[in-house]
Amino acid sequence: MHFEQDFMVQKTFAIYTQLEGTARLYIEAGMSQLACWIKDLQTGQVQAFELFEFDQDKALINFGEIFRLIKLHSKILESSYAGTTIIWENEECLLVPEKYAYRVSAGDYLDMVYGHAPGAITAQQPALTANAIFRAPRSWKEELDKHFPFAKYTHKFQGIYAGNHATDITDGVRVFFYRGHFFLILYRDSQLQLIRRFAYQTPEDVVYYILNTFEQYDLSPAETDVCISGLIDLRSALYSELYKYLQNLKVEEYNDEGMEDAAFGEYPYHYFLPFLKTVG
Secondary structure (H helix, E strand, O other), X not given: OOOEEEOOEEEEEEEEOOOOOOEEEEEEEEOOEEEEEEEEOOOOOEEEEEEEXXXXXXXXXXXXXXXXXXXXXXXXXXXXXXXXXXXXXXXXXXXXXXXXXXXXXXXXXXXHHHOOOOOEEEEEEEEOOEEEEEEEEHHXXXXXXXXXXXXXXXXXXXXXXXXXXXXXXXXXXXXXXXXXXXXXXXXXXXXXEXXXXXXXXXXXXXXXXXXXXXXXXXXXXXXXXXXXXXXXXXXXXXXXXXXXXXXXXXXXXXXXXXXXXXXXXXXXXXHOHHHHOOOO
């Protein structure tokens, strides 16, 4: 990992193969991190990837300053690209069946589940047989609009849902790890049962949330596949704790995302899969 700090922002990953040619820019904006990468439109090759981490409380107060520091240390954001996709990576998203997804009720649905959020902007987009209804801080979108006025916006849940249906769906649990939080996705009988974002502080927290989900959905840890990827070190206490309780634990390692260059090969492929495999 590459570490570079500037007061409120830490640059965790900085991987570059080339920054030329016709490429699309992807930005995944979370509450405490922002990832950006570019993908060649002709070859599908990932040409560069950066991950910045920052303090959530400071970002909620002044995201403009956070983004200024990110741009200051980003090679990817120095250039222009053929198009931009911005992915919101927060928990405030619902996948609602089409027949119930009334646009006038989108904000009400979110308020019922997540509470009222003054200063948030709400959006709704088709997601296969459902509609993704989501919201994000208005100040964040206004800041990103200044730099990327023609960007396409989507949500992480939408990408996870569409991405799974683009390939063979495997029943069981998938877990995408970030620093301090993770996404849990549950499929049973080839049907999506749950997408949820959990914050955690200790390995025991993670195990509790997963086993509690098993109990709620009447699943057996001995019979349910759990496939993990993302920012998890396989030598860590977190992985050891998961291995202790989950008999069918697997690590998603395969590389089908155009990361063939030696610069990416320095790192386990599972680090990048939650970002690159869930683009809507």
